[in-house]
Amino acid sequence: MSHNSDLRDRHIAAIPRGLASAFLVYAQRAENSEIWDIEGNRYIDFAGGIAVLNTGHRHPKVMAAVRDQLDHFTHTAFQILPYEPYVALCERLNGLAPFSAPAKSVLFSTGAEAVENAIKIARASTGRPGVIAFSGGFHGRTTLTMALTGKVAPYKVKFGVAPPAIYHLPFPAPSHGVNVADTLRALDTLFRADIAPTDVAAIIIEPVQGEGGFLPAPTELLQALRQTCDTHGIVLIADEVQTGFARTGKMFGIEHSGVEPDLLTVAKSLAGGFPLSGVIGRADIMDAAEPGGLGGTYAGSPLACAAALAVLDVIAEEGLLARADTIGASIRGALEELVLRNDGVPISAIRGPGAMIAFDIVTDSGEPDAATTKRVIQTALADGLVLLSCGIYGNTIRILCPLTISDALLEEGLAKLGRALVATH
Ligand code: PMP
Structure with missing residues (x-):
């Protein structure tokens, strides 16, 4: 042993x-x-x-779906030869999108990649550079997502200067002495002191901060952000990597607020233990990137797509x-x-x-x-x-x-x- x-x-x-x-x-x-x-x-x-x-680990339905996919093929690269499980999964995700506009989805492998690509899509759609995130938020460990993450130690220590045009607002949490009015005042100051709202592509927020301490974003804040985004043509991104797929009692955490995001990033429980992530978004925004601008060799692996289709069935059936x-x-x-x-x-x-x-x-x-x-x-x-x-x-x-x-x-x-x-x- x-x-x-x-x-x-x-x-x-x-x-x-x-x-x-x-x-x-x-x-x-x-x-x-x-x-x-x-x-x-x-x-x-x-x-x-x-x-x-x-x-759960190794849900029998997820295992059976992956085994079946293993017997067909494991990889073609969707950019070379596409396959049905990817298309079927995007159709399912589009049907689940918590907003009323028509949806499109694109798949990747990790949560950080989903966030990176959501920002790329928001920048392509608005033609603007700026991104606003929140203190205590977590969005990943790649250079861009590390910059969006609102916690220095351990995520940013020794990793050099951040990419430009990233801003943080204080996240409202009573335990941190910050309320929604403080956050909105900081947003107003940001727009006057640092960046014009017309230069901001996106605001990204976790409906419940995960790594930051399981702190729900107050509905009042989400509503105010929605209004700010509508006023200034900014894309509202809900990072649902940790909150998605039934964890909060709804399919997506933002559904508790009734606020409709423009884009959602998903990963983690999407594929029941297989590496898969995605961006679900309003079709008009999702189509902003030029052909070839999105993707990745392993993005939307057929094994992971098969797993995710089974995960969605399990969530419904059980x-x-x-x-x-x-x-x-x-x-x-x-x-x-x-x-x-x-x-x-x-x-x-x-x-x-x-x-x-x-x-x-x-x-x-x-x-x-x-x-x-x-x-x-x-x-x-x-x-x-x-x-x-x-x-x-x-x-x-x-x-x-x-x-x-x-x-x-x-x-x-x-x-x-x-x-x-x-x-x-
Ligand atoms: N966003 C959120 C909200 C997360 O919780 C995480 C992972 N903890 C990420 C993004 C990054 O996901 P990954 O580790 O798969 O890159």
Whole structure:
């Protein structure tokens, strides 16, 4: 049997430290909401591969669809010889688009690529350079998406100057002392001090900030941004990479607000564990890029498209939108019970729509407590639960369990979470 400790040494020798793994235990197999490591230890997965596994590990329907595709072909490059699963998936995504105008979609591989291409499309359609994003937002690790990301450490440290024409507004969050009026005042100042609205191509926002701490964008803000975009001909982009595909109890997070974006970026849970991303958008905007300007050798891999078509079926057949709300209510209930027991468990600010639930770990005086958060996560792992942190202070624990998790496993995972919190404070 291989040991985690042996692989750990090889890992550290072979891979640069810039790619930091949360845990140095090595996966061997996984099924729905459970993972086993190479030593045979079992873990309940509350991280879902960072929001990728809304339909769980290896959903049988997804596996069957990919197996069938494997038996036909694995790659042609859509720019050379196109194929039906790509077209069919775009048709399905266009049908799901949360706006009333006709839609078109284009596929890539990663979330960052989807964001990059949404910006390219917005710039092509408006002929303008500027992009406005939000503090605490996360959009990826490529040079452009790193610049859009609103967090310096660790994402921007040592990586040089940002590309031009990127601006950030403070994201409204009570815990950061910022409200919607502050954000809108900053937007007004930005337009007077730094860039004319007529030079802005796009505003990009996560309907619920993911890496930033599971902070929902207030509806009032989204409505105001929609109005600003309409007034000045700016493209409104909803980054749904983390919020998409039933996580929040709706197909897309922005649907909670009723605000219609012009473009959406999607990835992660779109293809149930296969690398696939896309931009869904208003057809008139999507057609702005010239032929050949969009694409990529592996973009819209047929295997991933087959997986995604099955994922969309599973979401519908298994009622995962409603299931997200039920799971979220159970998680909230368990956390609130811990708080009510009043034995000093240092959790606060339980929040998030659907099954996109997070809470903060704070000191007795209410300050963010990143050190205890780390200890809770490591304690949980030792007890067989994979947990993830997030938030600009590193003191938020977010729960991204598969929406296909059984009630029994959810309960077992929540009991482990409770034990880790009680043991660590
Ligand atoms: N946008 C959001 C909202 C994300 O959460 C992420 C990934 N955490 C990305 C973009 C980047 O996706 P990827 O890591 O697949 O490039």
